[in-house]
Amino acid sequence: MEASTVEKAYLSSRERYAGLGVDTDAALAGLRKISISLPCWQGDDVHGFEKARPPAPAGGIRATGNYPGGARSADELRQDLKAALVLIPGKHRVNLHAIYGEFGGRPVSRDEFEPGHFRGWLTWAKAEGLKLDFNATCFSHPKAARGLTLSSPDKETRKFWIDHVKCCRRIAAFLGRELRSPAIHNLWIPDGSKDQPFDRWGPRLRLKEALDEIFKLEYSPSVMKDSLEGKLFGIGSESYVVGSHEFYLAYALARRKIICLDLGHFHPTESVADKLSALLQYLDELVLHLSRPVRWDSDHVVVLDDEMIRVAEEVVRGRALGRVHLAMDFFDASINRVGAWVIGARSVLKAFLLALLQPQGELLRAEAEGDYFRRLALFEDAKTLPSGAVWDRFCLESGTPLDGEWPGEVRRYERAVLSKR
Numbered sequence: 001m002e003a004s005t006v007e008k009a010y011l012s013s014r015e016r017y018a019g020l021g022v023d024t025d026a027a028l029a030g031l032r033k034i035s036i037s038l039p040c041w042q043g044d045d046v047h048g049f050e051k052a053r054p055p056a057p058a059g060g061i062r063a064t065g066n067y068p069g070g071a072r073s074a075d076e077l078r079q080d081l082k083a084a085l086v087l088i089p090g091k092h093r094v095n096l097h098a099i100y101g102e103f104g105g106r107p108v109s110r111d112e113f114e115p116g117h118f119r120g121w122l123t124w125a126k127a128e129g130l131k132l133d134f135n136a137t138c139f140s141h142p143k144a145a146r147g148l149t150l151s152s153p154d155k156e157t158r159k160f161w162i163d164h165v166k167c168c169r170r171i172a173a174f175l176g177r178e179l180r181s182p183a184i185h186n187l188w189i190p191d192g193s194k195d196q197p198f199d200r201w202g203p204r205l206r207l208k209e210a211l212d213e214i215f216k217l218e219y220s221p222s223v224m225k226d227s228l229e230g231k232l233f234g235i236g237s238e239s240y241v242v243g244s245h246e247f248y249l250a251y252a253l254a255r256r257k258i259i260c261l262d263l264g265h266f267h268p269t270e271s272v273a274d275k276l277s278a279l280l281q282y283l284d285e286l287v288l289h290l291s292r293p294v295r296w297d298s299d300h301v302v303v304l305d306d307e308m309i310r311v312a313e314e315v316v317r318g319r320a321l322g323r324v325h326l327a328m329d330f331f332d333a334s335i336n337r338v339g340a341w342v343i344g345a346r347s348v349l350k351a352f353l354l355a356l357l358q359p360q361g362e363l364l365r366a367e368a369e370g371d372y373f374r375r376l377a378l379f380e381d382a383k384t385l386p387s388g389a390v391w392d393r394f395c396l397e398s399g400t401p402l403d404g405e406w407p408g409e410v411r412r413y414e415r416a417v418l419s420k421r
Helices: 003-018 024-032 074-085 115-128 155-179 201-214 245-255 272-279 306-317 337-356 360-368 372-382 387-398 406-416
Strands: 036-039 093-097 131-135 183-187 224-229 258-262 286-290 324-328
Touching: 003 024, 003 387, 024 337, 024 387, 036 074, 036 337, 074 115, 074 337, 093 115, 093 324, 115 131, 115 155, 131 155, 155 183, 155 201, 155 224, 183 286, 183 324, 201 245, 224 245, 224 286, 245 258, 258 272, 272 286, 272 306, 286 306, 306 337, 324 337, 337 387, 337 406, 360 372
Parallel strands: 036 093, 036 324, 093 131, 131 183, 183 224, 224 258, 258 286, 286 324
Antiparallel strands: none
């Protein structure tokens, strides 16, 4: 589509939105500030680059599908991420798991990971103008095979994972310092029980003590911030999860940490969107792991569905864009992995654009006056306003292909690169 056609459509849409008191230029300015952290693990199905891989990942992690072309090395993964990022408008981040270090072809114990193992990522991020986030990897390891890590009753096992997380926090602080942007270090553990346990208290006490030991060393929030990610259930922890939402929420409030809400980690009838206005009354910041559960925490690629839109609306309505860190968390091995990144990120950005384009002033006024007919009419009419023209303008000014054009770029990359692996 020619730039003049996009511009003409945008000017028409700007006039339509102005009739409801919406400034599309301001909406675009807000959208430019949004940064999404892309999950590196989408590119290789959560394998990582440790020399030895277990035959089946232990700890509730499963990537389904066998689509060809997955990254086999850090260089290939970075190449794929770059191919995705040029198709995503805006400036974004990359989210690393600890198993994605570069270990020189030799086995390195996870309690001995060092910043030097991630210098390749740092060099690449600086060259590409990217920022990095980080995650401890407390799964897919023999010491996680029994389903307990930081809450294990075995002192040696527990110490191993405590030391691993300490290493990861140090690495995150190193990356944040070097890139002059605080790295979010997120912690999720698979600890739990497949069947009903007798003792629910002991593991949670051990987890609390392990976390206190991990967090004894404090880092400046200018280089690293800690977040904790709970869960309702997982594979192998269907009946009991040690690090539940309630456990981590209480710990975060007591220890001044960030809570991470994953859209797939709650009961299917719960809405993460509804939790935001409650939690941000008491917490300074939140991390959102944007995923799409299909019947369970299946980590499907994010799409522009109702829940994603509701989450974006609540963040925007609460003026919380500066307090909520956005990261995607999915790994779909059944489709082109580069395309999955692009679909997910573009969908998140579209959800936030829709939220920014809502006639907020009119909606507030109608609600304050008790005019619920007017409020409902505004909600419904906003759904068919020409947001697509505003989105096209955003893509054009970012130098990224429009909708309908970018899939061809993914196919070309697949033929030129992915198909040859």
